[in-house]
Amino acid sequence: MTSQSRVLSGIQPTGDSMQLGNYLGAVRNWVSMQDGYEAYYCVVDLHSITIEAPEPALLRQRTRIVAAQLLAAGLDPERCTLFVQSHRPEHTQLSWVLECITGFGEANRMTQFKDKSAKSGVDRQGVGLFTYPILQAADILLYQANYVPVGEDQRQHLELTRDLAQRFNAKYGQTFTVPDAFIGTSAAKILDLQDPSAKMSKSRPDAGTIYLADDPAAITRKIKRAVTDADGDIRYDPETKPGLSNLLAIHAAMTGTTPAKVEAGFAGQGYGQLKAAVADSVVAFAQPFASRTRELLEDPAELDRILARGAERARALAGPTLADTYDKVGFLAPAVG
Numbered sequence: 001m002t003s004q005s006r007v008l009s010g011i012q013p014t015g016d017s018m019q020l021g022n023y024l025g026a027v028r029n030w031v032s033m034q035d036g037y038e039a040y041y042c043v044v045d046l047h048s049i050t051i052e053a054p055e056p057a058l059l060r061q062r063t064r065i066v067a068a069q070l071l072a073a074g075l076d077p078e079r080c081t082l083f084v085q086s087h088r089p090e091h092t093q094l095s096w097v098l099e100c101i102t103g104f105g106e107a108n109r110m111t112q113f114k115d116k117s118a119k120s121g122v123d124r125q126g127v128g129l130f131t132y133p134i135l136q137a138a139d140i141l142l143y144q145a146n147y148v149p150v151g152e153d154q155r156q157h158l159e160l161t162r163d164l165a166q167r168f169n170a171k172y173g174q175t176f177t178v179p180d181a182f183i184g185t186s187a188a189k190i191l192d193l194q195d196p197s198a199k200m201s202k203s204r205p206d207a208g209t210i211y212l213a214d215d216p217a218a219i220t221r222k223i224k225r226a227v228t229d230a231d232g233d234i235r236y237d238p239e240t241k242p243g244l245s246n247l248l249a250i251h252a253a254m255t256g257t258t259p260a261k262v263e264a265g266f267a268g269q270g271y272g273q274l275k276a277a278v279a280d281s282v283v284a285f286a287q288p289f290a291s292r293t294r295e296l297l298e299d300p301a302e303l304d305r306i307l308a309r310g311a312e313r314a315r316a317l318a319g320p321t322l323a324d325t326y327d328k329v330g331f332l333a334p335a336v337g
């Protein structure tokens with residue numbers, strides 16, 4: 001038997017659709033990593049209630065929507081394990097142990113917590129938002145993952161995961177694989193179309209965020225209204241021309257090339273022409289993607305079966321890692337029989 005490297009990643013079922021940044025920064029790599037890696041992908045519903053828990057029926061619906069979108073994007077349940085985080089209790093069980101070896105100050109340095117709590121203030125946040133990165137570490141370490149394909153915004157959470165794995169291993173002996181983040185290049189941080197100083201995100205106003213479920217007219221409108229700059233020069237320079245460079249990066253990612261080649265291809269043309277081409281490339285992907293998603297959602301029972309099989313396969317790795325961890329910590333095992 002050959003031993004393959006393992007990948008694990010997760011996506012939250014927030015909102016009614018993934019946004020373009022989720023796809024280009026992460027999910028696209030998940031699809032390609034199904035071949036050549038043993039791949040585990042997780043809809044992280046536990047994480048999705050850390051800001052504001054939606055209506056229960058809506059959360060269930062969103063969990064199925066993300067699962068359907070991941071399949072529509074190209075995940076194949078025969079080649080990867082797709083499951084829902086809350087189906088595997090080991091995630092929260094390991095998270096507790098990791099919380100107990102995480103420093104308060106260490107958790108407090110997580111910039112995503114600071115950003116997300118900035119709006120309403122730290123005192124009004126649930127503690128779950130604070131411990132979010134520790135649950136994420138548990139998601140990863142349970143599966144002994146070697147690589148974690150994510151966008152640039154997750155780099156710090158991956159550093160924490162590595163630190164926790166190393167700390168536990170140093171104290172109790174080799175238990176966890178220390179994972180590496182797998183972060184792409186130009187599409188690892190897709191920017192908001194209206195405010196290129198911020199990353200594209202579901203928590204930002206609609207006009208700057210492309211949802212993969214948007215209809216072609218909405219996608220085209222958002223891209224045509226994207227904020228650029230006044231010099232009229234099509235040049236990839238993320239520092240001084242973030243808005244324009246973001247469009248080049250999107251087009252490059254959608255058409256399987258590099259921003260430099262897109263730049264060369266548009267030499268002498270105007271922003272209007274570039275924007276029209278970017279819109280076409282996104283619509284060419286989003287349209288068939290949306291109809292495939294709708295088809296999959298027509299059979300929720302089949303989706304649920306795929307997810308149940310995934311959770312069963314996930315148990316084969318998560319169960320032994322948790323048992324080993326609990327044993328190392330010294331929790332008394334329940335007597336058998």
Ligand code: TYM
Pocket residue numbers: 008009010011012013021022023024025026027044047135136137139140148149150151152153154157187188189190191199200201
């Ligand atoms: P989530 O659902 O917020 O994001 C899912 C993935 O999309 C990436 N992403 C982006 N990439 C590029 N440009 C953007 N504008 C952009 N916006 C989002 C994120 O980096 C992420 O890879 N904390 C994770 C969820 C998680 C997880 C895990 C990931 C929970 N447990 C274990 C990996 C392993 C998150 O940000 O989800």
